[in-house]
Amino acid sequence: MNIDVSTIFQIAGIGIIVAMIHTVLKQMGKEDMAHWVTVIGFVVVLFMVVRLLNDLFQEIKTIFLFQ
């Protein structure tokens, strides 16, 4: 029973910082750059989540599906 709480904080922090950068870039009038920042942050966090999801599916496969 060891969930890495730090990763949850990491994701939330990335979200807040990306929102901040988005706002600043928008104020500077660089709309397209702001959207790219959002997309890149999203992809980074998506990598974290997908890696954990892969772990989960492997566990379920080994326990329930006998593969």
Add this chain to the structure above:
Amino acid sequence: MLQIVGIGLLATVLILIVREQKPIFAFLISAFVGIGIFLAMIGKIDSVVSVLEDLADRSGIPSVYLKTMLKIIGIAYIAEFGAQIVRDSGMESVASKIEFAGKMLILVMSVPIISVMIETVLNLLPS
């Protein structure tokens, strides 16, 4: 248990904070927390499953039935998990399709068991 509840409360607060700015990240946090709690609990399910296998071995039930049953439980877990995460992000229709697919797969897997049961009942009936 306290750990799980604490992580849930913490994640809820973080999601509420982040959702104001970027809803996508709120969705990812909720998915991550769900996966983490599930991973923490799955080790305990493992021990229960091994006890069940032991019992089935001792009582002489063919292991195909137990395997099918465990596969059905696994499919139910995965389908429920995915559907809940999708439903959280507001896609009710996609979630209900995932649940439908899970139900269909469970039905397909349980067809051999149902047919064996009906055969047994038919054998019991006097002809």
